[in-house]
Amino acid sequence: MNEMLEKARAIEQQIIADRRCLHQIPEVGVYTPKTAEYVKQRLGEMGIEHRDCGVHSQEDREKMVFAGYPDAPTSTGVVGLIGKGEGPCILLRADMDGLPMEETTGLDFASKGNTAHMCGHDAHAAMLLGAARILKDMEEQLPGTVKLMFQPGEEMGYGSRTMVEDGLLENPKVDAAMALHVGPQVEVGKLTYSPGVASGAMATFIISIQGKGGHSSEPQKTVDPVNIATQLCSALNLLIPREVDPEAFATLTVGALNGGRASNIIPDTAEIMVSFRTLSPEAYDHLLQRIPEILDHYVKAWRGTYSVRVLKTPSTVCDRQFSEELVPFVGQVLGEENVLPAPPMKGAEDFGHVTRLVPGFYAFMGAGSPEGYPLHNPNMVLDESAFALGSAILANCAVEWLKKHAGQ
Structure with missing residues (x-):
């Protein structure tokens, strides 16, 4: 078994617990204070340096209210740092906002009311917290820095921009960035990506x-x-x-x-x-x-x-050279035969605000089966056995990419 996957399996129950807690507090838009507070509490428990990150202009605030979204007094992004702040720096991103819809899954930990995590962003945040735990435990051996990006407002199409405008990609300067999205209709253990334009x-x-x-x-x-x-x-x-x-x-x-x-x-x-x-x-x-x-x-x-x-x-773009570097690292966790190119998705993904500035990699990770309900469906359910795989992929890609670029 891959070393990172072994480490992720050891903390699998914590990853699932984090996801279930986040699943019950869905928030819409760039203002997600309860979710951000949960993330900061968990990062603090792990001893990971972190800060609030996000600026919300009055113009953007007025646009969103005019378009019918809830008022957002600020953007509640969170950035964490693991490493010594030296050497190459890779960013790992998880979005964490929900959708303005009701959940009808009947799960014991289902959300209540008119907001729900029917796009899997709760799982993304939990998987990144899991990767953070793995990376923090081996911080002294990291030949560079890992920056953790927990972003609100992906469904609004500009949550990542609020963080970029608040210095997300600086201090230390980010050299490359990676994001995963769960796919409820993609088989667990599979990962697909789109070389070039991805969304x-x-x-x-x-x-x-x-x-x-x-x-x-x-x-x-x-x-x-x-x-x-x-x-x-x-x-x-x-x-x-x-x-x-x-x-x-x-x-x-x-x-x-x-x-x-x-x-x-x-x-x-x-x-x-x-x-x-x-x-x-x-x-x-x-x-x-x-x-x-x-x-x-x-x-x-x-x-x-x-x-x-x-x-x-803007479109999210998988930088070809960066993708060629990361795909084998993903294959070390899932098996090379389970990492496949796929056509780009026609929907928007606001990770594009990051990939237009630094080389990026964006992929769909299996968390269900072809017979499952799709994203944004009130009955969408994710297979919890996939979450440890996600944490392992994020951690393995970060460590191996840093090793490859150390000293360059």
């Missing part, structure tokens, strides 16, 4: 159009914001079929159009919410440029004014 990029535009309301019998005295909104929707829906390479995966959706409450009143305001997703970095950059251009021209053409709030999440 879709996403951007959401929340557009408020200001017109001039009036009576429907005198439209010439008004500026109709509903007319502007519908024209804008039609124009934006032409962007992908006319300006994006047909070979690229890209979708654009107008998910909300609101304005007016009566047929004989031209309202003062209207609002639309537009989002796009793509696996193409070129399409991502193009759409980020073109949507504001079309918005500006169409609204002004019909004599309106507007304000726009933009939420962006």
